[in-house]
Amino acid sequence: MSESTFCGPVLLRGERVELRPFSIDDAAALIEIIRAGEDFLPDNFPRRLDAERLAWWLNTGVHQPQRSGAAIHLAVLDRESGAFVGTIGLYRVDWTQLTCEVGYGTRPRARRRGYATEALRLISRWALRDCGLHRIELRAATIESVRVAEKAGYVCEGVARGGEREEGVNRDQFVFSLLAADLDRSEAGPPRLVGIGVGPGDPELVTAKAVRILREADVVLVPVMALDEEGRAESVVRAYTGKAERVVFALNDRGGVTGKRAAAWDGAAERVVRAFEEGAHTVAFATIGDPNVYSTFTYLAQSVRERRADVAVETVPGITAMQDLAARSGTVLTEGAESLALVPLTAGVSGFRAALETGDTVVAYKVGSVAAEVVEVLKDAGRLEEAVYGARLGLAGEDVRPAREITGAVPYLSTLIVPGRRTTRGGKL
Template identity: 60%
Template sequence: MNSTGSEPRLVGVGVGPGDPELVTVKGVNALRAARVVVVPVMEDAGTGRAEATVLHYVPRSKVVRVVFALNEREDRSRREAAWDAAGERVAELLRAHGTVAFATIGDPNVYSTFTYLAQTVGELVPEAVVETVPGITAMQDLAARGGAVLTEGTEPLTLVPVTAGSAVLRKALEGPGTVVAYKFGRLAGEVAAALRATGRTEGAVWGSSLGLPEESIRPAAELEAEPAAGAGLPYLSTLIAPARRDRRGGKL
């Protein structure tokens, strides 16, 4: 039992892709109702995107920064050790404060660090209740800002993390419907090649830092022109390759 005498509750709150105006009312209420708001940060890094968004709605004194090895993709043991340490820290906060919110960019159930955290916390504090508050995803924001319709009629929508390999992306592009690619900044050259090989470059759009001052939204055709085939693009870049459409309502 914690000091408040209440049941420990961990709430994963999606705070959107970066624009503080895209946090839902329910998300803001959850952040404000929690005794502590945890934000994931990289080791030796400055204010992260989730943290910057949260600070529009709660005082800094309520925010606890917890290190995740978000930039560690090679050393699995180091990455998992960071997840374990973060889970132990959040478990301590739950025992002490009762209700803890964990802020994550996008949605807590879509490629989010929250899923790793919740698993660890569930083992350490089995009596804890785990909830999530959905957030607006990068693909939704890019579709709105870039004028790309995600789906019509019976079209499927495929979401691919390019970190899974360009072959996975290419297979998706060869299929029907709209394809969304996440985390492709360092593999932009391979993404451009897959678009070209499947005839999906036209109409495709990519974006990064959505809702932030450094926001960039451009046609996917410009990926070829990026220095070193996009080597300088942010890791969290997003691509939308819309379905091929030849007439209104053609997929109904």
């Protein structure tokens, strides 16, 4: 692509505006503008109402620099009404350096409606994508113009002191620029942190979406207890991508927000932020089960947002341990009008006991240290017989059995389902 791109018919269409070269048909609108003293037109535009010069400019003057590739002036029209709302142009086009400047003006009556921003986005994209230019410079002297530049994604480089002479005075100009690479970044959207649920442990229980994002992500982080130990999510992630990077989390720490935990969240958040600073667009964080169910991802996302408010946080659902245990043990989680309570046992069994008294199906997570007490509570409630237990689901050493057969200590990855009491088919409808 080169200056020849300027020679073809140019028509740039956005949602609300249309950009096209001037023609003699614009004469009437321009005469009205000149008469009204609206001054927003390009510098080389005839300022005095001289029909002959205007006709020359519309027929020839405006097109000559376009033909030589030195500049292009376009009229900005409202797409719906066809009304002429402003002008925009590229000038000082240097095809050796692949640089140019951009200038725009909006009719006073059409200001503050987003026309200039949309026109600037359109011409910038066209210049950097279709014409093959590398850099567009924009100089802004008013706050309105600075806002337009920022909204269109231009980056402020500094101030050109006394950069433009206006009414006998040299005024400061904010210098902005947009590079083709900035456009790539802005079109890719804001940096993304994606919490990916990878299921309880069986690599087959991972969604197609999770696999796609794990493979597409620039950086994939997996939480581990120690850098030299494989993480629970990591073994699943490794079935699909080799790029898992370990970040240490105090996964088993107890007692609220301990110093160890807070330091781990901060450290992981710093790693994510660094990845974005180094150019990553998508950072994936794999977590067992679902990222919105008792997952470290929640704290990581908060810590990253505190540091980078522009990061978009998303999650990809994963199959939870309770769903996997239901499937592996042949247990229906809920039917009819039954309720389902999910109770973590880290803080003891009282919440579990209360849920058994008031609810139908009760699922307990983090059974680990209180397994013996859990069995006693189930006995007292008369619900031990139907309860099922599953440990290390989908992983080596998987153990699924009736809860009455629990003996001694159980691993951290242990889940319990106490199904609602059912007597007849559809009895809970």
